[in-house]
Structures are given as structure tokens and as C-alpha cells.
Amino acid sequence: MKRITLLALAAAAAAHAQAQDFVDRARVQRVDPQYQTVQVPRDECTSQWVSEPRPAVGANGYGGVIVGGVAGGLIGNQVGKGHGREAATAAGAVIGAIAGDRIASRGAQPYEQAQREVRSCRTVYEQQAQLTGYLVTYEYRGHEYSTVMREQPGHTVPVRVSVTPIEEQETGRRR
Numbered sequence: 001m002k003r004i005t006l007l008a009l010a011a012a013a014a015a016h017a018q019a020q021d022f023v024d025r026a027r028v029q030r031v032d033p034q035y036q037t038v039q040v041p042r043d044e045c046t047s048q049w050v051s052e053p054r055p056a057v058g059a060n061g062y063g064g065v066i067v068g069g070v071a072g073g074l075i076g077n078q079v080g081k082g083h084g085r086e087a088a089t090a091a092g093a094v095i096g097a098i099a100g101d102r103i104a105s106r107g108a109q110p111y112e113q114a115q116r117e118v119r120s121c122r123t124v125y126e127q128q129a130q131l132t133g134y135l136v137t138y139e140y141r142g143h144e145y146s147t148v149m150r151e152q153p154g155h156t157v158p159v160r161v162s163v164t165p166i167e168e169q170e171t172g173r174r175r
Contacts, residue, residue, distance in 0.1 A: 020162070023161070025159070028153055028157055034135055035130060038129075038130045040128050041125050044122055049118075051115055051116075053113060066097075066100070068101065069096050072096015073092050074092070076089040076092020134149050134151070
């Protein structure tokens, strides 16, 4: 068991010794904002006045009925005698109420034109340019690189540098 542990530690140490990472700074050459066109919805509303019929004020009034009923009751009361007087008063009131309602409604309009505001809305879409990031071109040790960043960088950007030795067979050279 100790042997396996020692081999694992040796392998990890060898891998760590061969690859080294560190952070350095690279000089920014150019920064270009990057935009994306998006559709933004908004409501567009208009108002319009329309004319429409509605029941006239006083069209269903009871003034004619009341005046006609009272007048008919008074006339009926003058005509009858005894118990017939009560019947004549009641009949006169009913007939007078009907006649009063017809006379009052004769010149009246049952409906009048009223103005009402009608509002209608629709959704319209506007194109807007939305900033998505910055295309940053930077130079590190004589080589030019590019990347997209969310925020605008300053004069330099941090870069991670990884150094790994190359085996002799890969280069074709001997030391």
C-alpha cells in the first residue's frame, strides 16, 4: 500500500514540475465594441371619440304618469256618487295615468347621442443596438491575440501563461 501511495505522489510531483502557470500582463492594441440588434416591444395607443345612442335622461320619467293619475282621479271623483265614486276615482286615476304618460312621451326622444372615448392599443417593435461586449486585441511577447470581454479593459489585460517543456523527440534537437 505504501508503494502505491509513493508512486502516486511521485507522478503528481513530476507533472507539477513539468507544467508551470503564471499570470502576466499584455498590452492592449485595440478595443472594438460589439453590438447585437434586438427587437424591443412597446405599446402604441390612440384615442378616438365615437357617438353612440343611449337612453335619454327623463325619457322614462314618471312626471306624466303622476300628473295624469292625479288629474284623472280628481275628475273621476267628481263624476261618481257613493260607492261608485270610489270606483270612478280609481278608474279615472288609471286612465289619467295612461293618458299622461302618452302625452309626456309624445315629443320625447327615447334615445340621445352620447360621446364616448374609445382607446385602442397595439404592440410595435423597435430595433435597438445592444452592447454585448468588447473585441479586445492585445499583444504579448511579439504575438497578437484577440478575445471578447464583457467590460472595456484598460491599457493592459491579465493573461495566464502556461510553460511546459517540450520533449527532445518533438523538437528534433539534442541538448
